[in-house]
């Protein structure tokens with residue numbers, strides 16, 4: 041991973057006009073370095089490696105700030121925890137019910153279908169959120185659209 045990738049979230053925060061403290065910078069950095077959907081607790085463990093003075097409450101509060109600014113999205117995979125990811129292109133999540141791993145996928149067919157459904161109901165589809173659950177059949181390898189070990 042190059043330095044530019046590493047700074048993406050920080051740049052987004054600056055572009056969004058957020059006041060950046062060193063603590064917020066550390067949290068942005070930990071998010072940049074996360075290629076999964078960490079919950080606040082896991083993110084906390086990563087952040088304190090960058091800045092050990094940050095409290096869990098600060099992480100939690102900052103995630104709220106990032107979320108309200110549209111920079112971070114919450115992902116609910118049904119385990120009772122909020123998971124987080126940097127907001128980016130529309131994609132869906134498929135949760136492996138056997139190990140809790142979250143896999144990402146994109147489907148134009150799905151978007152077209154949801155658009156049709158919304159249309160039939162007299163609506164224009166503006167966005168959607170969908171979590172899919174399943175277990176792997178056999179020993180097939182993962183076909184995620186991104187780096188996916190969770």
Ligand SMILES: [Zn+2]
Pocket residue numbers: 077115125131132133144
């Ligand atoms: Zn995702």
